[in-house]
Amino acid sequence: MASKTQEVIDRAEKWGAHNYHPLPVVLTKAEGPFVWDIEGKRYLDMLSCYSALSHGHRNPRIIAAMERSLKTITLTSRAFYNEPYAEFCEKLARLAGLDMVLPMNSGAEAVETAIKIARAWGYRVKKVRSNAAHIITAAGNFHGRTISIVTFSTEEGYRAPFGPFTPGFSTIPYGDLDALEKAITPDTVAFLVEPIQGEGGIIVPPAGYLKKVVELCRKHNVLAIFDEVQTGLARTGRMFAFEHEDAKPDLLILGKALGGGIMPVSATVGTRAVMEVLQPGEHGSTFGGMPLSMVVGIEALDVLIDEKLSERAARLGEMAMGRLRDAKLPGVREVRGKGLLIGIQYEEYMGGAHTVGEALIRRGVLAKDTRVDTLRLAPSLTIEEKDLHEGLAAVEEATREVSAARKH
């Protein structure tokens, strides 16, 4: 039967490269925490584009700001100044308690930017041997998809056919402070780490880890770089996940929700002493810092602040994790997370978290597995409490259904 859904899927599969394996749903309309497919069916979006939709779909304030910008100015290049760029940089630097901002577009670009700045800082300030700068990363990381970034991925599927890789990186176990201290050499310029590993399966490190990371980095004159592309901007119940431990990094990487669910906007934020190593002409981006993106970014930050979305994420997250744990669901090994970044890890007999994801689709809820056995729940931070409860009820039913079907 040639449904509208199947027509779109066939066309996408024929003409689009096969670098994703999407669920068989064609989305055409979205508002707040909901999306609709091409057949008119409504779903509650509990994935929120991996946190990029923290403000909800088509947030009216961000849309309005963007429309104003569309009527005045959109793109300038960084060959000239523009006012939203200045405002965005000041606002974001103050919010993070850091000094300078370099806007880019995708998360991976902001990670690459941080790597370039750390290396330049190594040669110009720390005075490491030329071409020897070393950066430590953590096993199970996800920082994006460029060649240099997949160099230090520990997922074979992300790197297998893409060598040769970029020299200058090593990997240590996540959450392990002794391993970090042992891995530091005279050439080490930075430790790049996620405060919670999102793609890695919602892995929360031991309490106090981030603070100790920053202390160890200070002690050895190594930059602490926190990739908060997924954890930043209110998702975990604080504006930045590092605030849970008062562990301010030298460089902070943001993306996803910085674009308000509308534009790709990312940024590398840092202390003046580190950011100032960059000289004009050494780094750039055609679209990075464009007025349209900056206006969207400013409004995205203002919405988070005005609507106290970090407090909301903390409260709703605690409620959601409490409810899921109290439900004592069969087949669940662990419920973990912070704020509204929640992972449900399933027992092996459940056959992977995608089984529950598929049962959820039939109940009108969208959620995806990460690292095979963990279901990620990351609804928009603006979600109404009753909608969240409905979503959680669906997760509980779907879990029980899959468990009953696979138990014997």
Ligand SMILES: *Cc1c(COP(=O)(O)O)cnc(C)c1O
């Ligand atoms: C998504 C993500 C990235 C990459 O962002 P893109 O915009 O897809 O390039 C980097 N780091 C973390 C922690 C992420 O979750």
